[in-house]
Amino acid sequence: MSFRALVLTQGADRKVSGAVETLPPDRLPAGSVTVEVEYSTLNYKDGLVLTTGGGLVKTWPHVGGIDLAGTVEASEDPAFRPGDKVVLNGWRVGELHWGGYATKARVKGDWLVKLPASISTRRAMAIGTAGYTSMLCVMALEKHGIRPEAGEILVTGAAGGVGSVAVAILAKLGFAVAAATGRPQEADYLKGLGAASVIERKEIAEAPDRPLLTERFAGVVDTVSGVMLARALAQVKYGGAAAVCGLAGGPAFPGSILPFILRGVTMYGIDSVMLPKAPREEAWRRLGSDLPLDKLDSTVSEVGLGDLMALAPRILKGEVRGRVVVDVAR
Structure with a gap:
């Protein structure tokens, strides 16, 4: 099935422009697990990708978003099955590999962590x-x-x-x-x-x-x-x-x-990008028990894919408070 994505292109002046497009499934990159993305988020690194590429993106057009959370749709990796709630952070996703600013993502199973039951996909991206x-x-x-x-x-x-x-x-x-x-x-x-x-x-x-x-x-x-x-x-x-x-x-x-x-x-x-899976899983387990989720909610603002290009310069200037959750269906 087709999917929506914020597709980025870079002009000769290195300035990045973006538009929300509907794409066929064969545009998804290679990977062993297909995720129906529900939420992503906006980080400082995302701000770089959305404004200039920040030297992080090598191939255009591109789909950014270094974080994503959603539900496994299909899997060739025995560690995951359809219906699993998962989160992804880092691994150069959103930089070298298409990321979370889309309603679908295809990634390596080794990059995914199963979410603790206490953390919803939306709250996972409030954490990000x-x-x-x-x-x-x-x-x-x-x-x-x-x-x-x-x-x-x-x-x-x-x-x-x-x-x-x-x-x-x-x-x-x-x-x-x-x-x-x-x-x-x-x-x-x-x-x-x-x-x-x-x-x-x-x-x-x-x-x-x-x-x-x-x-x-x-x-x-x-x-x-x-x-x-x-x-x-x-x-x-x-x-x-x-x-x-x-x-x-x-x-x-x-x-x-x-x-x-x-x-x-x-x-x-502290490196969060290439960290091995075991400490990632431990960190998410601890987040499920040691982060006061009610207080986390007070830090969150929610936007859609179409809002990101305007927000990106603001996060680079330190003008964004707390966490920005991206509802990719909006």
């Missing part, structure tokens, strides 16, 4: 790569041995997708969360997610340019990088850790080795 990455960050801090009694956890970019979910998870687990944001008007929103305190971004970014500052944070979930990460690391307590997963502030940071060799700080790099 952002929330799944947040859970990986929390798991890294836990593995390091950080417990609530150790002290505050700093979350940078807290009003964004990754940050919002990280705040909610950490608060439910009993941590005192210091939520740093460049949008102080979001203070009530962040406190509603469970933040114990809200810090204006400049308080961290404009801290004195010294390799070591007063010890304050037991751990950090960093979605920004750049100066924010450097100043945050300078305030991590002895033996603490930072889980880093984003680069909204750029890939480089003007840091020092001193927090690592004088305070024993550890920095964990």
Whole structure:
């Protein structure tokens, strides 16, 4: 049967344009599992693909969407059968492989995770790569041995997708969360997610340019990088850790080795794209139990495929609060 998709093309000026089209099933790419997609979402990386391609897309026309959730329609993979509720994050889907901005997707079975019964397909996309990455960050801090009694956890970019979910998870687990944001008007929103305190971004970014500052944070979930990460690391307590997963502030940071060799700080790099299946499944299991889904709902706005081209520049500018769920049938 035919399917709807937001089909992207790139012009000579590298600018991307998109239109919702109806396509025949033979346009689907190769794969062992066909999924009837119900929801997708909008992430920072999606914003890059929808505006310029971001150097991520190699072949045009293209269907973006790095996340998708839906129901298995047909499967050649014995691990899945029709009717299974599944979620997909990463694996260069939405970049090198057609993604979730369509009512159907065909993918490798190894890329899919069965959803916990407690998470609907819509809520799975309210979580999306952002929330799944947040859970990986929390798991890294836990593995390091950080417990609530150790002290505050700093979350940078807290009003964004990754940050919002990280705040909610950490608060439910009993941590005192210091939520740093460049949008102080979001203070009530962040406190509603469970933040114990809200810090204006400049308080961290404009801290004195010294390799070591007063010890304050037991751990950090960093979605920004750049100066924010450097100043945050300078305030991590002895033996603490930072889980880093984003680069909204750029890939480089003007840091020092001193927090690592004088305070024993550890920095964990969090990759959500090529992570093996077992830790993916564990992260989704934990999301089903440790993410307060009622609070998650308050972070969500819903759009259709036709709304995405206008929203993409806004997410790149940091103007989108929380999570954007895409109802691909709209």
